Amino acid sequence: MYVPLPIDDITLGEPLPVNVWDPQGQLLLRKGHTIRDERHRQWLLMHNPQVKEDEYRAWTYRYTTAIDRALRGNQSLEAIAGVTRPMGFDDAVEVEPDARPIDEIWADLHAVLTLLLHQGEQAQDFVGRFLRLEQRMQALLRSRIDDSLFVLVQMLFDRAMGYSASHALLCAVIGRLVAQTLGWDEARQQSLQRAALTMNLGMARLHDDLARQDAALHPEQRRAVWEHPLRSEAILRRLGVVDAVWLELVRDHHEQAGGTGYPQGRAEVGAAAQLLRMIDVYVARISPRHARSGLPSPRAARDVYLDASGAPTPLGTAFIKALGLYLPGTFVELVNGEVGVVARRGRRANTPLVLAIVTRDGLPRGEPPLRDTSEPAYEIRRAVVPDEVKVRLQPARLLARL
Template structure:
């Protein structure tokens, strides 16, 4: 539950102790950010700032506790009246102690705020660089957990689709692109930044369209078609001068006419552009939308792997080798009739580890059972689109069992 936030009581240039949202739940300021001046405060007031009731209760408790301490110390009324609302951010657990779900949910919130702020974002490149560093840090230790959580976030319509799409696209570009672009670290950074920001020109609209049942009218279709150019304009206004980054955003919806014939002989920038387009389309295809059904992950993977004439595409082959036919977080039907969610890539691209969620009789299992799909009894019969799954997944609970 959200309650009004007394923003007039907030100290300027001091880290906010809470997340501040508007009445619709859109993040206005993240915990730890600052209100720069009175004009900034007045602008926030126009959005009707709100705060989570529990966070507000904790913040108020710190305020009343400070007053109570002075009262019990028999201090003068002037000193008691001078107690200010507590600012600053309370200590949190070491980031290494957080689960993959907690870390990616936090990164999702931060990226969502950055994309929605658009041209109004402060310290844009620094904040984006911090996001990239934290993404790499999580991936170094938890690749499969990360893929599982990111796909599950993507399938959750309560999460902002734009940030979910961007995070998963960026991670796919990082995992597939790192060995292919070895020795081209600046290009790898440009590719990562482009994946995170390619839809900044329509981030809020992208969230809305994911929930929209009606087909696009001409005005909306025009906005969608021009969002790469809008994105470049916004990035330039934010001070981005990296030409490769800007070109990747500008052309990310221009699907390559032909696949790359050779990954070693092509220009690295061409490889980066093809990989961004491949990741973008793959993520879009496995994403459920209100207006259309999602594809099972193996169908999207097959389309990434094959060219239009049915031949294997070298980049698609590298993509499948890295990600697998059934990406962690996606759903599969096993030969024994069970419905399962993939949690780990396997030694073979088409034989991951999965947790069975629904038994062969169609009833949810009280305790999901771990299945190695390389075993004949638990082989994968088919991929399952997320729209067809009616059982809820608890990512933290499942990952804790691995």
């Protein structure tokens, strides 16, 4: 059963809390996507947008619960007005990590993080909401790391998803994995993960805009990009963050040893900040933008694995050991002509497990078989950028086959 979407109440540019359908049951917009502008809103109106009744009830319940909580807490009218924004996301609602398909859980976390990054200092209880998001992430990562990488990479490849949150979530998960490979203690891993999630807090909206921009940065944008590490650090301090390592990593995530980085040109940069920069660069390079395709995963991995002289670095070695050359969720062509999506990291860096989604004749497969690329018949011929793949994937359905 469907009910009309209250489209006039939805804030442009903010993630949708529900899937949007037309009256015939065709998906118009996925949860977490945005209504970009007034023209996009009018296009949706022409298709008579609907939402599923149970999702609408859950959305409305979160909305009214948030109002009730604010009223009972005797909050100011201004604060209540902020709570009652019609998007109605309430990340304080506890959700069992395994209660729903993993792609839905990550879509919710993406929406929560998008709001936090966009609202910044105006967000109510930023730190509390952030920590709850982190707890939900950790519940997923304790047992479903490759599934999470798969979903997050697919979200990164989806240009309709807010780029800043997609980038941050994938960087955070990669950071955890590499830090574990390096044997860093829990406190250092946690600071790295938190820095990855918030390093672009000072330019989150601009980050989203630049992913959709064809033209070169204009001077004001360039200045904002240059200054965002310091701005992000300052915002976190004002929000009450006191973790010195977290703050330092956010400040230094674009610095390079020798003084060639920015914004301060520091000659000495700690290992954790160097790792965060490496991950940031890798994720940016595999990301498709409006004006270009992303780089193939092996090319981006080799770029961060080697230093300027072409020699592997200790951090780069740990990166490849943790992730391999082919990240789950990326695409490859096999020697037998099939195109597949990487489902699991393999025993070696260049031999992942792959689900074959397109036959050698170019036809999509209904039930993709699993291929072990360590076998000669299924070796990887080349990496494939996402723009070459025309098959629309259903991550939860694919992952259920593993």
